Amino acid sequence: MQMTYGYDDIIKAYGSVGVDCGILHDSPESTALHINEIWYDLPSWWNSSRMQSFRQVWSYHYARTSNLWWFDWMRALAKL
Numbered sequence: 336m337q338m339t340y341g342y343d344d345i346i347k348a349y350g351s352v353g354v355d356c357g358i359l360h361d362s363p364e365s366t367a368l369h370i371n372e373i374w375y376d377l378p379s380w381w382n383s384s385r386m387q388s389f390r391q392v393w394s395y396h397y398a399r400t401s402n403l404w405w406f407d408w409m410r411a412l413a414k415l
Contacts, residue, residue, distance in 0.1 A: 356389045 353359030357373065357380065360366040373380040380386060401407050 352385075352389050353393075356383075356386045358386075358389060 357369045360369065
């Protein structure tokens with residue numbers, strides 16, 4: 336997969352899994368083909384165990400939320 340758009344680390348870490356799930360694509364054509372394949376049954380694709388596993392791992396690393404976000408920021412800044 337071509338490394339672009341500043342997502343090099345994500346692609347290196349999760350590339351094969353992301354490609355298998357249909358989340359990561361290396362061209363607009365590949366993306367369009369995938370969307371056309373899953374369009375009429377999005378819930379099955381989204382709720383598949385492979386997709387949810389990928390989503391959970393990716394979210395933990397890149398989209399985590401916290402009610403104590405300010406505390407997490409203070410800890411991170413203290414390490415600098």
